[in-house]
Amino acid sequence: MKLNNKNIILGVSGSIAAYKAPDIVHRLQDLGAKVRVILTQSGAKFITELSLQVASKNKVWHNLWDKEAELCMGHIELAKWADAILIAPASANTIADIALGKAHDLLNSVILASDCPILIAPAMNQLMYASDSVQTNLQTLSRRQIIIIAPKHGKQACGDVGKGRLAEPVSIAQKVGDIFQNTNLGGKKVLITLGATIEAIDPVRYLSNHSSGKMGSAIADACIEAGAQVTLVHSNITVELNQKAVAISAISAEKMYTAVMDNITQQDIFIACAAVSDYYIKNIAKNKIKKSAKPLTLELTPTKDILQAVCQLPQKPLCIGFAAETQNLLENARNKLKNKSCDAIILNDISKPNSGFKSDENTLIFLTPTNHIKIAKNSKQKLGRKIVEILSKNFYNIYKKPC
Ligand SMILES: Cc1cc2nc3c(=O)[nH]c(=O)nc-3n(C[C@H](O)[C@H](O)[C@H](O)COP(=O)(O)O)c2cc1C
Known part of the structure; x- marks a missing residue:
């Protein structure tokens, strides 16, 4: 209905x-x-x-x-x-x-x-x-x-x-x-990444972050409501995913890169909402590392940049990235937009209490190379719909039309 x-x-x-x-x-x-x-x-x-x-x-x-x-x-x-x-x-x-x-x-x-x-x-x-x-x-x-x-x-x-x-x-x-x-996402194929990637240190421990997947899941719900076909590539999440989406589990940054690249052809929109680790552990210990009095050094290697890789595809979909920032918000987000050549960045101010990671609410700014739209603090569900509305209005050129 x-x-x-x-x-x-x-x-x-x-x-x-x-x-x-x-x-x-x-x-x-x-x-x-x-x-x-x-x-x-x-x-x-x-x-x-x-x-x-x-x-x-x-x-x-x-x-x-x-x-x-x-x-x-x-x-x-x-x-x-x-x-x-x-x-x-x-x-x-x-x-x-x-x-x-x-x-x-x-x-x-x-x-x-x-x-x-x-x-x-x-x-x-x-x-x-x-x-x-x-x-x-x-x-x-x-x-x-x-x-x-x-x-x-x-x-x-x-x-x-x-x-x-x-x-x-x-x-x-x-x-x-x-x-x-009238959102015009009807029939569009949307691939969304969400959740916190996990980079193993040994069979017991790992590097990760506080992302819950709530924002990505809310965007997925809004896209589905708007009639889109949604594929979700998710790492560690604390939310239940919409059953109408195709869900692909990819726990580490490397696995997420492969899952995205394997599924990106034919997609109309790519929304990189996952909090992907910037580094992975070069040599994962086969056995649990034993506690010792000596300092432990872990060598970290940069992970592949999924958003950049998708943006560089010859036939790239519309690419939307997320920037979770704590300082120089607009400047950092603008740099990300430019450096990765994506179509828009959704800036997530995670310095504010009760907003961003884990929270049910968020405050966002939708940045394109020519425009920035502030999205006031609201539930992630509402923000998901707002993002779909902005996507429709800005990129698919149709939304509210006087009757
Ligand atoms: C019997 C009666 C019928 C009215 N019918 C209408 C109407 O159909 N449309 C309208 O714009 N105003 C109508 N009015 C005038 C409004 O009720 C009046 O302008 C009122 O201040 C509107 O307040 P509101 O816009 O805050 O609800 C009517 C007034 C009366 C007494």
């Missing part, structure tokens, strides 16, 4: 069409979405909180000043939770508020605090809809990539006949579903 695993916020504003909101909730749920409703003060004049609570199987949010919401920052939490925000029906007043960037109530604050796709379905009297003010505001929103679901022509609650009736709930829900299918 188009909206499986998708979190949708439905904003219901003060239009006579608000009584259709429970139907919209159900149509979104039919497509697999989880729905949370934000009801404006005027919206509550047209539909009860209880009806929306029953339909969404969730409490209804309406209060910016809710003391029970986590640390009183409920609007930020809600904004982060959402994969898309739909305002249906959208009143002329709410449309004007969004165009002005106001943040006086919960709905407007959540919209400002979110970086997910936003859709609005206007519903109002035909003269209101045709007015210069409403049309100018809609054009402003359209320029900001907000998707406008055009109202229908017909008989209105006030008796007028014209354009202003809310679009059908089923087609509104379909439009929300469409934005997740």
Whole structure:
């Protein structure tokens, strides 16, 4: 289903069409979405909180000043939770508020605090809809990539006949579903490396790092959601991999190099997310090294650079690398982008607490030779989807299209 695993916020504003909101909730749920409703003060004049609570199987949010919401920052939490925000029906007043960037109530604050796709379905009297003010505001929103679901022509609650009736709930829900299918990764072949490589010292000990594979696995999930065929070359990981992916185990840097090179032809995209050891132990001891009072010297040899090798292939796929940095973040990431001739580097600031390795959250910067896009701290699942969205937009030239 188009909206499986998708979190949708439905904003219901003060239009006579608000009584259709429970139907919209159900149509979104039919497509697999989880729905949370934000009801404006005027919206509550047209539909009860209880009806929306029953339909969404969730409490209804309406209060910016809710003391029970986590640390009183409920609007930020809600904004982060959402994969898309739909305002249906959208009143002329709410449309004007969004165009002005106001943040006086919960709905407007959540919209400002979110970086997910936003859709609005206007519903109002035909003269209101045709007015210069409403049309100018809609054009402003359209320029900001907000998707406008055009109202229908017909008989209105006030008796007028014209354009202003809310679009059908089923087609509104379909439009929300469409934005997740418009990523254009459908049918693309994506190879992702993930996890921490392990370089043996002796039969017992090894060199490795703190990578868990969570970020790579989240990107894989997002690519699969977007319709891609995913191959995962993984070393040591602490996550379960998506069963729809082909999984290849490659524990050491050398094994990972071979597994990638054996599977890279025909791939459209290569995402090097694994934390690959830069060195391996030249002479692995056959038996466990015994403890002694003398210092022990291990000779380390540089491992093969997998990302560089793929970037140098005559028919290379789109190559995206990761740079986990603790200092001179942008400078180091830019150097990596240039030296390895890859198409983009995703910079991972691992110096921050509760971000990066092992953590469930991350803060990223998506760097291309001409652009850099900051991706605010969020769950790795959300970041995976954001990366797929950026990939689609920047390299496959299609994502949010006004309806
Ligand atoms: C009976 C009645 C019906 C209304 N219907 C609509 C409507 O369909 N569309 C609209 O844009 N405004 C409509 N309004 C006006 C809005 O409810 C009003 O502008 C309100 O401030 C909107 O607040 P909100 O955008 O914060 O929800 C209606 C008002 C009344 C009294």
